[in-house]
Amino acid sequence: MIPRRESALLKISNENRVKLQALGFAVAGVLGVAIVDRLSMNLVHSGNDNFGLPFLLGVVFFVLSALFLYVLLRRTALVAEDALVKLSKYQQKEKENLQLFNFALDNSADAIYWFTFDTRFFYVNDAACKMLGYSKEELLQMKLSDIDSDYNKNTEKFLEQIKQKQFICFESRQTRKDGSTLPVSVSTNYFRNGEKEFICAFGRDITEQKERRRIITAQNMALKNSLQDKEVLIKEIHHRVKNNLEVISSLLQMQSRRETNSEVKDALSKSQSRIYAIALVHEMLYQNSDLATINMRSHLEQLSSAMIDLYAQNKKISVCLEADDLFLSMDYAVLVALIVHELFLNAIKHAFINTDTGVIDIFIKNGAEGSIVFGVNDNGIGINRDKVSTSTSLGCQLINTITECQLNGEIETDSENGFKCAITFIPKQKGKA
Known part of the structure; x- marks a missing residue:
């Protein structure tokens, strides 16, 4: 398709040529008639009965007019032919651009669907058909609520919100042709073409992302539970080490009571307090949140x-x-x-x-x-x-x-x-x- 601006300029140019050619032909005709009429009147007033000269002039005039008309028509034909060639080139170029545009849209990873403010589909690409399981013909006969039941709720308010903000992203669940649903990340844009208003939506199936997120969450939970179990186990180990050291300290104290040698008793007492210094570390570790x-x-x-x-x-x-x-x-x-x-x-x-x-x-x-x-x-x-x-x-x-x-x-x-x-x-x- 030829661009609208260039098409309008070409149309104006052709109209101007036609007007100029018509005006030129009309001026030439009027001048020719005026000249013949003037010569005839002069011959009549002079009493000359020889009308051969006006006849000859008239024939010459009409021959010249015919030649002039031929030149104008030939020029018009050349201009029209040139315009058709340009139009053909524009159409071919536009067709190629349209093919590239459609190829890019249809092979997009995201589903693309345009719909009017009455939520009827105006355009869908192949990715949207593949994601939802419908053909283009089926989708173009449907409304947005047929694939997303959430649009039945406060539809007008939501569309006005898109219109005001121009761009909105959100997550939704859409229904396939077989009745199954899938999570979709949607980004919407508002645009206006003349008196018509449209919403252009880009949808992406995020089922895999959701599943990966679920798996990562489950793994993190498992790691967290495992870490908590290990923390409990480590605390229990410190607690038991501390208890065992206390048992050793108690044994040293019992031995000290049986000893009569003051040096031995002093050595046992020092060993007991040293053990307490070590046991205190383990006690603080199992009592603290930081292990x-x-x-x-x-x-x-x-x-x-x-x-x-x-x-x-x-x-x-x-x-x-x-x-x-x-x-x-x-x-x-x-x-x-x-x-x-x-x-x-x-x-x-x-x-x-x-x-x-x-x-x-x-x-x-x-x-x-x-x-x-x-x-x-x-x-x-x-x-x-x-x-x-x-x-x-x-x-x-x-x-x-x-x-x-x-x-x-x-x-x-x-x-x-x-x-x-x-x-x-x-x-x-x-x-x-």
């Missing part, structure tokens, strides 16, 4: 409180805890707790020999470049700085071994005002050696 890390502030508060009750019953020792908001993994929490236990126990037993009062500071905080600094500081009688590294006691050996071999840290001591021991280490990130 991966331990709140060190809470852990050291409970540990120091238990040790005061166990070893400082006859002394007035106050404990000051200075702790940043630090969370460590179970491995690091156990190691830190054991070192703090040994330092705290040493301060209770040896720092306040000549007095019943004292202050013990426990600190754990963030250091430079991702390090952690923790330790114990007391205001007691102090101790030789080298004793911590050279002492053969089990407590000192534990501190040195854990710091150097397991934490890869450094020990700093200060004996000017009481005794202070600080350990600095950098926690390894998970997954790195």
